[in-house]
Amino acid sequence: MILGLDTSNYKTSAASFDERTGAWRSEGRFLDVEQGKLGLRQSEALFQHVKRLPEVVSRLGALEGLTAVGCSDKPRELEDSYMPCFLAGVSVAQSVGSLAGVPVYHFSHQQGHIASALFSVDRLDLIRQPFLAWHLSGGTTELLLVEPDEKVLVKARIIGGTTDISAGQAIDRCGVALGMMFPAGKYVEQEALLSEKANCFTAKVNDCYFSLSGLENKFMGLMSAGESRSDICRFTLRSVGSTIHKASVNARKKYPGLPILISGGVSVCSIVQDFFLDMPDVFFAQKGLGGDNALGAALLAHLVMKK
DSSP, rough: OOOEEEEEEEEEEEEEOOOTOEEEEEEEOOOOOTTTOOOOHHHHHHHHHHHHHHHHHHOOOOTTTTTEEEEEEESSSTTTTOOOOOHHHHHHHHHHHHTTOOOEEEEEEEHHHHHHHHHHHGGGGGGGGGHHHHHHHSSSSEEEEEETTTTTEEEEEEEESSSSSSSHHHHHHHHHHOOOSSSSSSHHHHTTOOOOOOOOOEEEEEEEEEOOHHHHHHHHHHHHOOOHHHHHHHHHHHHHHHHHHHEEEEEEEETTTTTEEEEGGGGGOOOHGGGTTTSSSEEEOTTTTTOOOSSSHHHHHHHHHOO
């Protein structure tokens, strides 16, 4: 049995993976953000993780025959990638590993997203070949060229994405401006599904890069014009989906034949997914594994041990 831990800037997550049977369990709890605010300071996020980890881990039940612990220790697999909030999960992982006498493996939050998303669509085999991957979340909107790597299993190189605010930030700003709680993604989608309007704003895409800051001006303009909440929310989500799709089309021209994996909290939105219905070999994370979770860290630890 392998324990996985992930303490991102949005969610406290724990997971277990049984190497013998393939059975898994994922538990998590979003961090509390005060009404009207757009996030937490790192010190606040770290403090909440320290308080929440015992509760989240306890939901997994007893882990008999623990063989390893996997944890996220940074946002990306880059030397200068760092966020204090990940220290909470690393601390617990190293403590458990020492007490149980089992190895502890460290991965990036992004690597975990990729692994859990592949697992969710039964395509963990893709980890042995190149593919394209979108990481769409509150903190990240990146298009990655993912390739197998002997040292770190999966190496992701940024080849596109936003040059300013992320897709999740744009959506959250829309929701908070409409009085919704942060993170606002699920509330924006619920409201958007009440509208049938098809208008949207597609940002200018240069190669595979784009800016989403203009989207905020657009939906704020709709608010000032007195448009309904549902129409504003649908416009925002369709604008994100349309822009991501346009960049994906460009990426396919540069890297023909490569599958596209789409994960991150924004990827679970049905309105965003609708833009890819006519594009082959596109996989959206399933089974509740599209957003932040710790299963990816457990899966990667499993793969390292097998290797």
